[in-house]
Amino acid sequence: MSGVHLKTYAERSRNHPNPAAKLLLETIERKQTNLSVSVDVTNRKDFLAIIDVVGPFVCLTHVDIIEDFDETLVEQLVALSKKHDFLIFEDRKFADIGNTVALQYSSGVHKIASWSHITNAHPVPGPSIITGLSSVGLPLGRGLLLLAEMSTKGSLATGSYTEEAVRMARAHREFVIGFIAQRRMDGVGLREQDQSSENGDEEDFLVLTPGVGLDVRGDAMGQQYRTPREVILESGCDVIIVGRGIYRKPGNMDIKGVQAQAERYRAEGWAAYLERIKSQ
Amino acid sequence: MSGVHLKTYAERSRNHPNPAAKLLLETIERKQTNLSVSVDVTNRKDFLAIIDVVGPFVCLTHVDIIEDFDETLVEQLVALSKKHDFLIFEDRKFADIGNTVALQYSSGVHKIASWSHITNAHPVPGPSIITGLSSVGLPLGRGLLLLAEMSTKGSLATGSYTEEAVRMARAHREFVIGFIAQRRMDGVGLREQDQSSENGDEEDFLVLTPGVGLDVRGDAMGQQYRTPREVILESGCDVIIVGRGIYRKPGNMDIKGVQAQAERYRAEGWAAYLERIKSQ
Numbered sequence: 001m002s003g004v005h006l007k008t009y010a011e012r013s014r015n016h017p018n019p020a021a022k023l024l025l026e027t028i029e030r031k032q033t034n035l036s037v038s039v040d041v042t043n044r045k046d047f048l049a050i051i052d053v054v055g056p057f058v059c060l061t062h063v064d065i066i067e068d069f070d071e072t073l074v075e076q077l078v079a080l081s082k083k084h085d086f087l088i089f090e091d092r093k094f095a096d097i098g099n100t101v102a103l104q105y106s107s108g109v110h111k112i113a114s115w116s117h118i119t120n121a122h123p124v125p126g127p128s129i130i131t132g133l134s135s136v137g138l139p140l141g142r143g144l145l146l147l148a149e150m151s152t153k154g155s156l157a158t159g160s161y162t163e164e165a166v167r168m169a170r171a172h173r174e175f176v177i178g179f180i181a182q183r184r185m186d187g188v189g190l191r192e193q194d195q196s197s198e199n200g201d202e203e204d205f206l207v208l209t210p211g212v213g214l215d216v217r218g219d220a221m222g223q224q225y226r227t228p229r230e231v232i233l234e235s236g237c238d239v240i241i242v243g244r245g246i247y248r249k250p251g252n253m254d255i256k257g258v259q260a261q262a263e264r265y266r267a268e269g270w271a272a273y274l275e276r277i278k279s280q
Numbered sequence: 281m282s283g284v285h286l287k288t289y290a291e292r293s294r295n296h297p298n299p300a301a302k303l304l305l306e307t308i309e310r311k312q313t314n315l316s317v318s319v320d321v322t323n324r325k326d327f328l329a330i331i332d333v334v335g336p337f338v339c340l341t342h343v344d345i346i347e348d349f350d351e352t353l354v355e356q357l358v359a360l361s362k363k364h365d366f367l368i369f370e371d372r373k374f375a376d377i378g379n380t381v382a383l384q385y386s387s388g389v390h391k392i393a394s395w396s397h398i399t400n401a402h403p404v405p406g407p408s409i410i411t412g413l414s415s416v417g418l419p420l421g422r423g424l425l426l427l428a429e430m431s432t433k434g435s436l437a438t439g440s441y442t443e444e445a446v447r448m449a450r451a452h453r454e455f456v457i458g459f460i461a462q463r464r465m466d467g468v469g470l471r472e473q474d475q476s477s478e479n480g481d482e483e484d485f486l487v488l489t490p491g492v493g494l495d496v497r498g499d500a501m502g503q504q505y506r507t508p509r510e511v512i513l514e515s516g517c518d519v520i521i522v523g524r525g526i527y528r529k530p531g532n533m534d535i536k537g538v539q540a541q542a543e544r545y546r547a548e549g550w551a552a553y554l555e556r557i558k559s560q
């Protein structure tokens with residue numbers, strides 16, 4: 001395999017044109033961690049406790065499942081992001097028409113664009129979903145990830161769907177900073193006429209990969225897990241996203257256990273990265 | 281064309297096994313309207329004013345764009361749904377893994393499952409999205425629509441994607457009551473071995489169709505519009521979804537104009553339906 005993933009995160013950060021992607025790469029390098037923690041809990045107490053103990057470089061949130069959400073929670077989240085030096089990625093998976101996603105991103109109770117550095121969207125509505133989100137996020141220096149693949153059994157994000165997602169991203173490189181996917185997308189969906197004009201080295205899409213677990217291979221609802229080593233070293237992805245692998249039992253949180261698990265995943269993910277860049 | 285759409289809404293309601301679908305068909309017949317109004321405004325004052333004047337049979341909501349949402353808004357919405365005899369359809373377009381959508385549907389600030397008769401989801405994660413939503417919605421008598429197609433330019437919900445969506449629906453007929461689509465899905469995705477066991481008359485999937493407008497053909501963000509006659513008579517869909525065609529300028533609402541536009545769409549949609557069942 002050749003490609004940008006054989007460069008260090010630091011090198012890539014220097015050349016990246018999008019401010020959110022640049023910040024993400026710098027933070028990964030500075031904190032020596034490519035682990036993103038997905039905090040899928042329904043109350044703010046657990047939510048803030050996990051983030052404070054993990055001190056992630058990226059905190060992946062689902063604020064729409066938090067029962068006692070209000071604007072003071074956003075203030076607390078932003079304060080933690082300064083304390084621990086991390087980026088916030090609301091895993092909203094926008095999937096509506098341009099006009100609606102622009103409102104969902106900027107407005108409502110959650111006002112995601114005002115505090116989340118990165119968010120993501122499904123390419124299924126076509127390029128207008130990027131136009132809609134970009135109209136809100138680009139002026140704020142935000143970045144968007146497209147869901148090019150999913151980690152669930154029977155996912156329809158395969159083949160020509162994935163190729164179209166990558167083409168849509170290439171056409172909007174000022175705002176689309178990469179993909180939620182299980183592998184690198186370098187060259188995917190490139191047509192013959194594109195290859196002359198498009199130098200593969202120029203494009204640096206970040207690949208963030210969910211469905212990562214060390215102890216189990218799946219859940220009862222179709223989720224499938226791979227190890228950090230498979231994801232970072234073998235598939236060349238940039239960031240591992242771990243949720244339930246880190247906090248087992250929300251509601252009855254073993255906070256020391258959470259910290260230990262996060263450190264375990266961080267160490268595995270970073271070791272796989274060091275091995276990858278050494279193999280150059 | 282043959283199929284369930286040549287029967288009356290009343291006939292179809294008598295045979296439908298899902299309680300939300302049955303209620304929907306009964307309400308359409310009783311109120312003589314197949315117009316669903318999509319209320320895409322960001323404040324509760326406009327939101328409640330539109331619903332109160334339109335008195336729809338289905339009110340299609342995007343509660344996640346309402347700035348001043350709280351549980352009292354749900355109470356007011358539910359009170360209006362009793363006053364005007366309508367169903368509530370939260371157009372949430374769920375699109376995550378089973379474990380996450382179950383939390384998004386039941387929990388968070390919005391608690392959608394507790395008040396919305398119908399919601400919708402993208403099939404892209406695979407069948408687990410239905411399993412996740414069904415674990416919450418089925419015990420409450422709710423119904424789910426799958427987004428088999430979209431009305432936007434460059435939509436990826438075409439071809440084999442649409443076929444897979446219909447197959448997923450067929451495998452979960454207790455909870456999936458139909459589709460968001462631009463045409464009927466009867467027979468779509470049927471494999472040869474299915475045709476012997478599957479009698480086409482048995483399956484009654486409702487088709488609800490967005491992207492309906494009488495005066496314009498599109499917006500600047502890739503939305504494309506068709507007329508009620510094209511949708512109901514020519515394509516055999518069951519319900520037209522109209523948003524911006526009815527309220528032109530949120531914030532400066534001409535409430536008499538909203539009422540007049542809603543009546544215009546209602547009349548067009550119903551006339552197209554009467555013509556359709558007469559053509560049998």
